[in-house]
Amino acid sequence: MSDEAQRLKQARDEFVAQWGAMGSQWGINRTMAQIHALLMTAVEPIGTDDVMAELEISRGNAHTNLKELVTWGLVRVVVKKGERREFFEAEKDVWKIFTIVTRERKKREIEPALAVLSRCSEGSRGMKSAEGQAFHSQMQQLEEFVGFASKVADRVGSMKHGFAVQLAAKLLG
Amino acid sequence: MSDEAQRLKQARDEFVAQWGAMGSQWGINRTMAQIHALLMTAVEPIGTDDVMAELEISRGNAHTNLKELVTWGLVRVVVKKGERREFFEAEKDVWKIFTIVTRERKKREIEPALAVLSRCSEGSRGMKSAEGQAFHSQMQQLEEFVGFASKVADRVGSMKHGFAVQLAAKLLG
DNA sequence: ATCTACTTTCAGTATTCACTGAAACCTTAG
DNA sequence: CTAAGGTTTCAGTGAATACTGAAAGTAGAT
Numbered sequence: 001m002s003d004e005a006q007r008l009k010q011a012r013d014e015f016v017a018q019w020g021a022m023g024s025q026w027g028i029n030r031t032m033a034q035i036h037a038l039l040m041t042a043v044e045p046i047g048t049d050d051v052m053a054e055l056e057i058s059r060g061n062a063h064t065n066l067k068e069l070v071t072w073g074l075v076r077v078v079v080k081k082g083e084r085r086e087f088f089e090a091e092k093d094v095w096k097i098f099t100i101v102t103r104e105r106k107k108r109e110i111e112p113a114l115a116v117l118s119r120c121s122e123g124s125r126g127m128k129s130a131e132g133q134a135f136h137s138q139m140q141q142l143e144e145f146v147g148f149a150s151k152v153a154d155r156v157g158s159m160k161h162g163f164a165v166q167l168a169a170k171l172l173g
Numbered sequence: 174m175s176d177e178a179q180r181l182k183q184a185r186d187e188f189v190a191q192w193g194a195m196g197s198q199w200g201i202n203r204t205m206a207q208i209h210a211l212l213m214t215a216v217e218p219i220g221t222d223d224v225m226a227e228l229e230i231s232r233g234n235a236h237t238n239l240k241e242l243v244t245w246g247l248v249r250v251v252v253k254k255g256e257r258r259e260f261f262e263a264e265k266d267v268w269k270i271f272t273i274v275t276r277e278r279k280k281r282e283i284e285p286a287l288a289v290l291s292r293c294s295e296g297s298r299g300m301k302s303a304e305g306q307a308f309h310s311q312m313q314q315l316e317e318f319v320g321f322a323s324k325v326a327d328r329v330g331s332m333k334h335g336f337a338v339q340l341a342a343k344l345l346g
Numbered sequence: 347a348t349c350t351a352c353t354t355t356c357a358g359t360a361t362t363c364a365c366t367g368a369a370a371c372c373t374t375a376g
Numbered sequence: 377c378t379a380a381g382g383t384t385t386c387a388g389t390g391a392a393t394a395c396t397g398a399a400a401g402t403a404g405a406t
Contacts, residue, residue, distance in 0.1 A: 004305055018289040022286055025200070025282055027199065041308055041311055058397065063353070063355090064395090067354090084350095084403090085353085086353080092311060094314050094315055095318070098318065112198065113192075113195050119187070120187060120191075123180065124180070127181060130216075134214075138214055152341060152345070172325070230366085231365060233366060233386085234364080236383070236384065236385090237384090257381060259382085
């Protein structure tokens with residue numbers, strides 16, 4: 001193997017390992033993040049067995065996490081003609097990756113919070129005691145803010161890349 | 174206990190429980206989120222023993238998570254005169270809470286990612302093979318995007334509430 | 347209809363992460 | 377100094393989560 005090919009393999013392994021470690025920090029399961037890293041840096045679609053071999057994981061594990069990535073929309077299933085098995089290919093456009101992750105995190109983090117806050121705010125409406133009023137007010141403020149974050153996430157998530165860049169340039173300028 | 178006081182207790186318990194459950198989703202430990210919820214809805218500073226009693230957790234657990242909340246900056250230590258023990262009080266301003274969480278998440282999620290990407294991008298600079306170039310390009314794009322997200326987080330985190338509201342109004346308008 | 351090449355599921359196991367409770371450690375008061 | 381009141385640490389335990397491997401399921405090919 002050439003020197004460069006070795007360096008490349010090393011760099012890629014490092015990326016896969018570290019991206020996986022990062023996944024934990026992000027509340028995403030390590031294997032899923034590793035598979036994602038592997039696919040993002042693959043030149044062409046790869047199959048379940050390649051994933052198993054590369055990451056030294058079981059078929060079940062590879063399967064589950066590949067399907068989860070497909071559910072998120074970060075990975076597509078590809079069928080090659082003349083091949084019976086499925087191959088997988090990751091979305092590589094960073095802006096698309098970002099909007100997908102934004103959408104998922106909104107679903108998982110913001111929306112449940114909003115539901116909780118709504119109920120707590122509603123359940124304490126019109127209380128007479130100082131404590132009751134303070135609680136209601138706190139719930140209302142949180143609800144308003146989170147609702148607002150939810151709208152921002154929607155808006156940003158549906159922007160075209162170019163527009164987002166413009167907006168951000170203004171923000172940072 | 175009056176009817177209203179009961180309703181309040183119920184609503185507050187629900188908030189604490191649900192906020193805790195949410196914490197898991199957010200990659201924050203459940204107890205820490207529960208303590209935070211408890212403190213956010215407390216009328217006055219409370220002590221370790223109150224937290225232990227309210228959440229039915231051990232001293233060690235209460236202690237560790239209270240200190241972690243203090244480290245984050247979401248909770249302050251308060252000393253009452255004539256009292257030897259420490260009391261705790263949460264920041265209640267939602268915008269401040271938001272900026273603190275933004276700062277912490279940037280530190281925990283964005284900065285390590287950036288470091289990884291830098292190294293991988295650097296380590297694959299100037300490769301000749303198509304694979305090497307594709308890898309380098311992918312790393313560069315990710316690095317650029319994440320670096321950018323980092324700056325946005327800084328900027329938003331240091332905004333005054335009023336300014337952020339204005340900006341957001343424009344964004345959502 | 348049967349074989350073959352895969353995909354999917356899931357009970358059991360391993361790993362990781364959080365919690366307990368008790369001991370060690372401060373700090374102020376007497 | 378010693379005692380009392382309070383805080384901090386941490387080894388051991390428990391709960392949650394992820395992973396394995398093998399069996400069951402599916403679908404195209406013969």
